[in-house]
Amino acid sequence: MPQRVAIVGIGQTRHTSRRPDVNDGELINEAVSAALADAQLTMKDIEAVIIGNMEFFEGHHLNDAMLIDYTGARGKAGLKMNTGGTVGTMEVISGCYHVASGLFDTCLVIGWEKHxxxxxxxxxxxxxxxxxxxxxxxxxxxxxxxISMNYMTRTGCKVEHAAMVRAQASENASRNPNAHVRDRLSVEDVLKGRMVLYPLNLYFLCPTSVGACALVLASETKAKKISRKPVWIRDHITVHSDYSGALFTFPGETRETSHMVAGRKIFQRNHITKPIREIQVFELYDPCAFLQMSWLEDFGICDQGEAWKLVEKGVTAREGEFPVCPSGGVLCTNAIGDSGTLRVAEAALQIRGDAGEHQVTRDVKAALASGYGGSYWTDLLLLSKTPD
Amino acid sequence: MQQKTTDELITQEMLLKIPYRWAAGEHIGEFLRELRRSGKIYANKCPKCGRFRCPPAPVCSRCHTKMEEREKWVHVGPKGTLLSFFVAEQSFLVPTTGDMLEVPFSVGVIWLDGAPVALWHQLEETNPDKIKVGMRVEAVFKPKEQRQANIFDILHFKAI
Known part of the structure; x- marks a missing residue:
């Protein structure tokens, strides 16, 4: 039987568009120090280190060697991740495997990017x-x-709905001191944004950010010994797609994306029949306002073509019945190698009740966090307040 | 008042300029040779699930079955139906050339006649108001003597 795994330390840097004051290692170390402090551990307690970013963004390849002074990984086990938008969630999943295997009792996970x-x-x-x-x-x-154009064509969603998603994200981000783009925008403000790639204006797209996020994972025995508020990684799944992600369905084919498979399997094996009622928060990897809606449907949170109606009714707002990205999401903060780790971190903060100004209004017992990336695969993690 | 000295922040400017050469391989290579040779777009089919791929692929990702071989490849297009599109209005650096993208630049996902396959390619029309999902388009090829067995042998897709 695998060991249960808990998140016992959470740390992140503030996110911003530029950090010429630090190099990549110094940036990472801010998150590592914060996560260790939160866990009340020191580097001596850490047995494995997982690190990841997308190296082409910094043009510095195999940088983990040079980062060793700042990650604390010297002499320890661990891996390096380089999987696009899923870097951050893959790292947490990899950290889980390390601990769940019984080979390690603690694992430090670091996601970062300097765009x-x-x-x-x-x-x-x-x-x-x-x-x-x-x-x-x-x-x-x-x-x-x-995908956005196809989503509008398939479901009747209008540009205004994407503007509602973005306005809501901005409201959430304005409450999150670590978020990058924190300006409060109205639906009208969003609609007036400068066109980048029709039909997407600047506000429908995630920014390019600088930041790092670190988590400390621990085995059940260790977590119960050292942590007052462990958050349990109840389950996780990775699902690969065809190249191009099976965007379109032709006659005779059933639409099946990696998100659909991931949602179906994780809910089935955890006996979750109505995710929208049984889960209280979803930190969804949302690089674009339209995709937040399309992917809520694909994960099985609601039926196809229903997500924009939920947005209209305020269901996905921070005070709503099913808050999506109360942190402001990827739409407001996107340092790619850290975006996935941050989704897990923010979902865990919600479960702990430590999200501060952007804490959701309902008690969070279970939360979801997802990652998605150019490697056309989906990561989905289910977190909970109790180990079973 | 204490004098505060601010040290200038040092950054190192760099440009990575590295030439690459990518082998198109057996299937994509033959697909590109046919663009040059016959001015035709080819797809192939999985004998088990019936799914098509364009450019032709060696193995079906869903059935893990060998896709149909060269003699059974089917000709798709040149006409098709627009499934989705975008129009770039902001320019970005094109990494393969080092040049800035000439905008407006419009790209469509085209469902080619003859099989359920979609190809991404440039659209002649760049005004988003004149591009509609569902509209009919047709591939415009370069004259044969100018074709080079690359995807640019198709100039663009025009509305029909």
Whole structure:
């Protein structure tokens, strides 16, 4: 039987557009120190270190070697992750495997990115098929625009609904001192945004941020000994897609995305029949306002074509019945290698009741966190207040 | 009052300029050779689940079955239906050339006639008000003598 795994330490830097005052190692160390302090542990207590970012954003490859002074990993076990938007969640999942296996009692997980050091969109363009697709890709933006347009066509969602999502995210981010873009925007403000990639204006897209997030994971025995408020990683799943993520369904085919498979399997095996009632918060990896809605449907939180109606009714607001991204989400803070780790961190803070100004109004017993990325795969984690 | 000295923040400017050469391989290579040779777009089918791939693929990702071989490849397009699109209005650095993207730049996902497959390619029309999901489009090829066995052998898709 695998060991149960808990999050016993959470640390993050403030997020911003530029940090020329620190190098990557110094940035990481801010999050590592904060997570260790939160766990009331020192580096001596940590047995394995998982680190990840997307190296092309900084143009500094195999940087984990040079970062060793700041991560504390010297002489310890661990892995390096490089999987696009899922870097951060893959790291937590990898940390889980390390601890659940029984080989390690503690594991430090570090996700980070410094988007002020290169052209993010140009780097992401290089993830596509070099011969056939690359000339027609504009970083991640092109995929987000194609999905958004398809979502509107399929479901009747209007641009105004995406503006509601973004306005709501801005309200949440304004309460989160660590979020990057914290301006409060009305639906009208969002609709007036500068067009970047039709149909997406600047506000429908996530920013490029600088930041780091670190978590300390511990085995059940260790967690119960050292932590007053452990948050349990109840289950997690990774699901791969076809290249291009099965965006379109042709006659005779059933639409099946990696999010759909992940949601269905994780709810089934945890006996969750009505996720919208049984889970109190979802920190969903939402790089684009339209996708927050489309992916809520794909994860099975509501039926297809229903998410924009939930947004309209305020269900997904911080005070709503099913708050989505009370932190402000990826829409307001996006340091890619840290975005996934941050989703898990923010979901865990909600369970602990430590989210401060952006704490949701209901008691959180179970929360979801997701990751998604250019490698066309889905990570989904189920967290809970109690171990079973 | 105490004098505060602010040290200038030091950053190192760099440019990574590295040439790459990517092997298109057996299937994508033949797909590109056919663009040059015949001006035709090809797809292939999984004999088990019937799903098509364009460009043709060696193995079906869903059935883990060998896809149909070269002699059974099917000709798709040049006409098709627009499934989705975007129009880039802000320019970005194109990493494969080092140039800035010329905007407006519009790209469509085109469901090609003949099989359920979609290809991403440039649209001739760049005014988003004149582009509609569901509209019919057709591939415009370069003249044969100018074709180079790359995806640019198709100039763009135009509205029909």
């Amino acid at each position: 002020d050091e290169a052209s993010t969109t140009s780097c992401i363009t290089t993830i596509t098929d070099p011969a056939v697709d690359r000339p027609y890709a504009v970083g991640a933006l092109s995929g987000l625009a194609i």
